[in-house]
Amino acid sequence: MNRVAVRKILRGSSLAVLGAVSPAYAQGEAGAGELENIIVTARRVEERVQDVPISITVFNQQQLTKQNVVNSSDLAAFTPSLSANSNFGNENSSFAIRGFVQDLGTLPSVGVYFADVVAPRGSSNGSFPVGDGAGPGSFFDLQNVQVLKGPQGTLFGRNTTGGAVLLVPQRPTHELGGYVQASAGNLDMQRLQGVVNAPLGDKAALRLGIDQQTRDGYVENTSGIGPDDFGDVDYTAYRASLTVELTPDLENYAIFSRSDSRTNGVFGKLVAADAAVGLGFFGAQQLADQEADGDGFYDARQDLANPLSDLQQWQLINTTTWQVHEDLTFKNIISYAELTQDLRSAMFGTAFVTPALGALLPSYRVGFASIQPIPGGHTGDQSTFTEEMRLDGAGFDNALTWQTGAYVERSEPLSAVGSQSPVAISCTDVAALECTDVLGFLGSLATGTYAPAGAINYTSGKTEFNNVGLYAQGTYQFSGNLALTAGLRYTWDRQESTSTKRAYQFNPPLDPVTFAPLPPEVTAVRCANPDAPTDSCTLDFEQETDEPTWLIGLDYTPADDMLLYAKYARGYRAGTIASDLSAPFNYIRPERVDAYEIGSKFTFHGTFNGIFNAAVFFNDFENQQLQLGFNDNPADDIAVAPTAGPVNAGASEIYGVELEAAITPFEGFTIEAGYTYLNTEITEMPVFTVPPSSPYVITGKQQEGDELALSPEHKYTISARYTLPLDESMGEVTLGVMFIHTDEQLSNYVDDGLIGSDFEGLSYLPETDIVNANLSWDSVGGSAFDLLVFGTNLTDEEYFTFVPGLAEGAGFETAQLGLPRMYGVQLRYRFGN
Template identity: 55%
Template sequence: MTKKRYFALIASTSLASVLAPKAGAQEAAGRNVSTANADIIVTARRVEERLQDVPISITVFNQQEISRANIVNAEDLAKLTPSLSANTSFGSENSTFAIRGFVQDIGTAPSVGNYFADVVAPRGGSPSIPSGDGAGPGSFFDLQNVQVLKGPQGTLFGRNTTGGAVLLVPQKPTSAFEGYVEGTLGNYDQRRLQAVVNIPVAETFRVRLGVDRQKRDGWLRNTSGIGPSRFNDIDYLAARASIVADLTPNLENYMIASYTKSDTSGPLQKLIACNPGVALGDFACAQLADAEAKAEGFYTARSDVEGAKSKTETWQVINTTTWQASDHLTVKNIASYAQLKQTLRSALFGTQFSTPAIPGFLPSVPFNFATVIPAPNAKGLSNQSTFTEEFQLQGNSGDGRLTWQAGVYYERSAPLSLTGSQSPNTINCTDIAQLQCTDILGFLANLNPNVTPLVVAGIIPPIQAGSVNYTVGRLTTRSIGTYAQANYALTDQLKLTAGIRYTWDRQQSDTAQISYLFPTFPVPVGPPTASCTRGNTSLPDCALQLSQKSSAPTWLVGLDFKPVEDLLLYAKYARGYRTGGIKSDAPVAFSVFRPEKVDAYEIGLKSSFRGPVRGNFNVAAFYNDFSDQQLQVGFADNPAVNGGVSATAGPVNAGRSRIYGVEVEAGLNPFDGLSLNASYAYLNTRIKSVDLPQLPPTDPYIVSSTVLPGDQLALAPKHKVVLAANYMLPLGEGVGAVSVGATYSHTGKQRVNYAARDAASIAANGGRDIGVLAPIDLLNLNFDWRRIAGSPVDLSLFMTNVTKERYYTFTPGLFAVAGFEVANLGEPQTYGARLRYSF
């Protein structure tokens, strides 16, 4: 289908049913308004319902809470949400969500669906670095609310929601002329400007326009003198236009167009440990010693890449048409088209290595360990389009005992161009694109007195240590699903819910992977030799075509019982499904993987209490049973083959796991003005069995890290606590509404990789498993003065990470294989002020 036909379909769609979310939220105070839970409206089941009436474990944030907590990306949201984590392996802008231990790893489909206005986030097409699928820059402004749904949502939201779903609900145009302008100033030279205007052009035509511009210096200082001086900066522009047209009294068309552009230095990991005598461990130890001697500090790292850059550009058009056919039937159509483009030029692991000087013979020579550079003939790492189409019917019986919905869903993600990278690996390059490189480590290895005679005699070939790896390709995915779900009131207090969905998925990839090796003996000079990275392809282009098909049903059966108005008890069983896929840069035996399935069981209670002391108490207990689980396995260069391939990782259907836990959310208003909230998640995960296929000795890769029976799942802390308090000062109305608040979060220790768990590695790291992150404790404070002296002006002051906690959010697991470890750092203390003028 051509691009013009995509636009024509979106613009001309005219069948529909009502979904106009009006969620939430009492203005008065953020996650700190406990009694608001009884009245918050959510769309977790694709219809509007009170939060306390929905038999799903849900956490909801309104826009005021999002602003107060300074939430601008997935990582920020995860800090304040029980059972929600963020995978930050490639920086905060590329973070993806994990819920209850369900994680999206490199090469897999999401396990947590991210939806904006009922439409899935634009997909990315990179085989090696996650892109798309998450909540990127500019996603968290002018929202009605954010809903975090926990547990499989596969009936109504489709496959790839085994862990849950995150719903971003934008503010819909209203019938009032209103808007606001908001400015923020903060440390690290933070500057943010938001402006929104709502225009009722006519009684039947309403428009809402918004823009969000934010710029902030990076808080991670680059001490190498190469490339940008700061990393982890923010620099984005987000714009949104929404239009509601009442075509007839019963026919509504709602269109959203959004655009985001981010241009930063990108992420950079910090070298934190070395393993002397292992691979590049001695070089890492030298870098660490030099950094310590120069007292570089915690929030520093080193990049060896000139012009490091991360650019992301996304635009999306969503058309929702709603037709109220009768009192008992609503018809809805949702169509969308999006494009995502991403370019990354980055030193992946924050190293600045150089060979030692040999006096009178060879000066010190720098070399790149692992770097991502766009391939010369490719347009970045991702350049992908996503088209979705959903037709939905909603209805109810005349007596109101039966409500139902059914629909058909289609999604296609297609490449707009060739994408990929050309990356040096332990080699010195003056021009990577033109392959002007020197394998200095290989040259030095051949000078070893024990090696040189064997090479000269032809007994062994010259040692080659470095390479440049060229990987480009295209990835196309298609998904078709059909579903139905119904709720039936068996009695006035007891309801039965049942739903089923069937999904057909297909993926196809076309890739080329070439490794370039360079002369090392007798001198490191000359043109490179090309070879195919994969043994089942051939020169000159090393082309490879792979495809994967899968299909599966998902379902839900549940009972909910409401003995009184403010008490809900529920129990449910659901089957979740995450599609299989293709990992073209993994070893041949692991390049295609199958779907994974999960059986989820959950019981829960939701209660509200009123009177002089008001509040709510919600609890959910769950058990999940995985089969054919997609487990992440690390692969490294096989020294016996000397293939010169870069380390990689990929999913393998190798395991069975179980997950169980409890989630509690409670709120209390002991007296007017004070609200207290507490949430807690207990998560117990365990891999029950692992069946990992073996690689042949002649494969260019070896397995460098894998999971073992008894392991905890990654990004699944056993304990997570969030406590919040907000107090509204008893001042007169003429002064305005003044409140102070605090939020504390504790995230228990969690595993993030499965490498370096052998006794030697643990001993080399001082007796600590480097794949387990230490607990994290964060405290945030805020001050809000709304309607200052009766004016339309609001003032807010905020401070995050008040105690200046220093912590890591991810380590990739290089210690045992590469001889060192790096980490993503958590954000330091930030503070600032916001001023808003509303009209």
């Protein structure tokens, strides 16, 4: 690390100490003095958070509820070092930690685990993300959520180069009790929750829960086509868990969960256009119409009559724990899950209309590009089976604690999945292939020669994943409060994929010579991938990768309330297949990272109680998997939708600082703090080219010296909470407020390269300052009722959450919109214990 880098880190550290704060260790109403006793499972055993040599952010259910967290994007909004890409909707968000992003077509860089089991996959054949995350209904009835930062590959397995997010559900207890909860808010938000816990004799306990929420969308559709609003919420989640003590030394813990979400989805709002490029003429026309109609920030237009984002998933997890003897425990974790997605989305917020040509030709609606399922199929349909056997033990008078295990994962397609998507063409029935090539005809009037301009892209396939891992990790406690931790994992990955890609071309509305009307029929079927055989347009792909990952760490406790640690870890993200693209971009090699971190955790008591934790990290990447943009090749006679796919960058570096603090200056008042400084840079980037026969051209090339996407340099939160000094018979009234600052962050590598255009500046998402607040009254008047009033984004800040980078080829740009001010009230009734 050079001298400039060190100075930046120190400057960021000074800023954080002076005033940056976060909910990093905010456990509901716990004061700073109690935070040290929070129990986490970051190393797959229960430990106090202040004793774990890992940078961790922890939230319990009360904290999540008061901040109105219902999806992954909500969690990322107020967690330092954590970002979310919600380009395909909040139910399909992917996480990024410390700049480790998951781009389109890549495997996750952040593993999401529920009850020690990785989130189910949902392969969509590389076209768009689904699965591998925390779906709708994941954030209710939890013990806590733990965000682990940095590679976790030794104990958690596949694809955790950036870290892991652990969702720990509430376990059944041997006490009868539960709650019923109702919430209401703006945008007609309605949410109902219910949980009941019951003992079943002396040896078993059952816990049942349901969470159901509906809410109108916050993006108003002003096109007059399709639903009135987008970005809505409509899900129901169920959970049932059962613990059985089979013998004093043998316990079985089973969890069944299911969620069903059906919404209108999301799409980007048109925000800029260049009439001289691509379809920018139509984009400029739409922008003029939006301005003339007085469209506001949350007004947008799209052209699908029946958009849909439907996500269904269920998972069964069974954990058997056998206490073999005092120093040896055997645990078996087996799971099976299924995930099905149907996505029908205009995606890019266009409602283009061609000009009428008098009596010759009426105006037509022409879609730019949309996602629609293949006829009779889904956009995602995958099963995931996992099996893990683990031994935990201790030796040398408990100086050595260790764990070792074997892991197997198999994810298979339940059916062929994909999309049948119109591109720059006017369709009355996409599934029936009833479309008209209006743009091709208009082009023939200008050039005198007809050439097809639009098409329907048909992409379908199946993807199978197989993963095997063997691992061991141990910690040896030397005398003098010094401990050494070492771990090793070896992982084998295999991915097989079959892909069929066709382009359907259609008649123009009129014969280009005679101007006689023509029916909306298919005129040609072409293979959209030039490498595929022309009879089937189908290609088969297979790739195997294997890598060791490891961890070596030292931690030192000079006092009971202080932990110092240093560690070095190797992270690995499996290679993958981009079957949606043409050669030479089909195979992506494994990504490796060498991660170095030093940190401290300090708990203090006395006049003030509190904690202060710090971590400095440096990550050195090799073959990092980054996203490259692909636009339609104008020299090719097949129209394809713009897409993106992963490539291996030569190298990149990430370094930064994380600070977390909490203090209780007097009884009832707690201030919590967190800050992240992040510096990312691509240090080597190969030059990529496409063969002349490719239907794509490359756009938005990263260059050496560029930063990584979704990696704000500074992010911090400041929160304060005060509990009124009321008599216990009145209940407990607490007021909380939180301020969240996020620096500007890169969203795409295209727009800022178009210097002097209206697109310049759209590569970056502007900085945001968000204020949230809540007022809770627990045990109202000494009763079993709890009341909560909450609000998020109270200043109603308007901001973008993603800009894809379409401008270079499409001639226009769109942006996803962030949530407006949200507020609501919640009433809970508790019964039993």
